[in-house]
Amino acid sequence: MVEVRRRPTAGVLAAALLAGATACGIADADENSLRSRDRLVIGVNADQPGLGERTADGSYRGFDVDVGKDIARRLGVPGGNVTFKRVTSATRETMIQNGDVDLVVASYSVTPERKVKVAFAGPYYVAHQDVLVRDSDARTIRDVHDLRGRRLCRVPGSVSFPRVHDELGVAALPVEADGYTGCLDALTSGRLDAVSTDDLILGGLAAKAAGSGPKLRIVNAPFTDEPYGVGVRRGDVGGCEAVNKAITEMYQDGTAQRLLRKWFAPVGLAFTTTVPQFEGCV
Known part of the structure; x- marks a missing residue:
């Protein structure tokens, strides 16, 4: 019997092309996601003692710096592949959008106005x-x-x-x-x-x-809640969720509490040691 080879119909071709494009888009998105990086550039403050401060030798120290290091470790990025870069209150969104930094851990309060420009994992702490x-x-x-x-x-x-x-x-x-x-x-x-x-x-x-x-x-008369989020690129939902998982583990194993005591117990601040309620990765 002679085998008859049929040409694929236009609908089949369109479906195949769509599937291929979708798979390519997913692959591209995953390649650009935080969860697939083997190197990270983390934006931190340079002028906030106890949180993010640049030292005389050019290194950075503080609670936010330690949180950034711990998140990177839990994302599988070796310490030697983590670079810190200075951000300011005026440059954080732009540096995330331009790809100058992969994430920002810099006393970065989550606000509706900022969420239009960047996405936030966390918060990793709620200050006042x-x-x-x-x-x-x-x-x-x-x-x-x-x-x-x-x-x-x-x-x-x-x-x-x-x-x-x-x-x-x-x-x-x-x-x-x-x-x-x-x-x-x-x-x-x-x-x-x-x-x-x-x-x-x-x-x-x-x-x-x-x-x-x-x-x-x-003065010890607080008047706001300031959820400190980890700023990430909008659209990187997978990366944002991976950071949320890292923050949860940081509280579950006592790392967050240890870092809070390390940096703020000496000045008598009463700090919260439970996992904050996350904002959601949208």
Whole structure:
């Protein structure tokens, strides 16, 4: 019997092409995902003692830096293949979008405005905005409302000053600084009256100032929740979920609690040691 070879119909060809394109798209997406990388560039702050600070030898240290290292390890990336790069409050989104960094661990509060530009894994911690003052002013500045008419540090790109001035309507007087180390210098030298931002940042600043200037005090009157997320490229759902898995494991095996004690127990901050509620990788 003669075998008759039939040509594939147009519908079959279209289906095959679609399947091939879909498989290629999935492969391309996976190749670009965090979960398939053997090297990572992590964006961190360079001017936040206790969280992310660049040292004299060019290395980085702090809670966020340690969290970044631990996430990379759990993603299967060797320590020697992890590079840290400085980001600022004003450059984080752009550096993620441009591919200058693969992820950002930099006291990066999750906000609706930021979620339009980047995706967030986590949060890996929920901080609270508070106020740092010189000990000599602690009797007259007891909460955020006492900042009316006071000189308050403002860092470009940070949401901390707008939360006080715009959202709460407290008429504080802005004093510009490039970063929170600049805020600390201005506070200890008397050029401003207070710094208001996340309590972990304030704890790091207070620890840095201890023994080298006027005593500083955290007011301990928190007025916001600040979920610290890991910034990743929008669309990398698989990579985001892999980071969430790493954060969960970090809390389950006690690593997160150990790092929090390491960096913030010495300044007397009461920190949370349970896994935060995740935002969702969308």
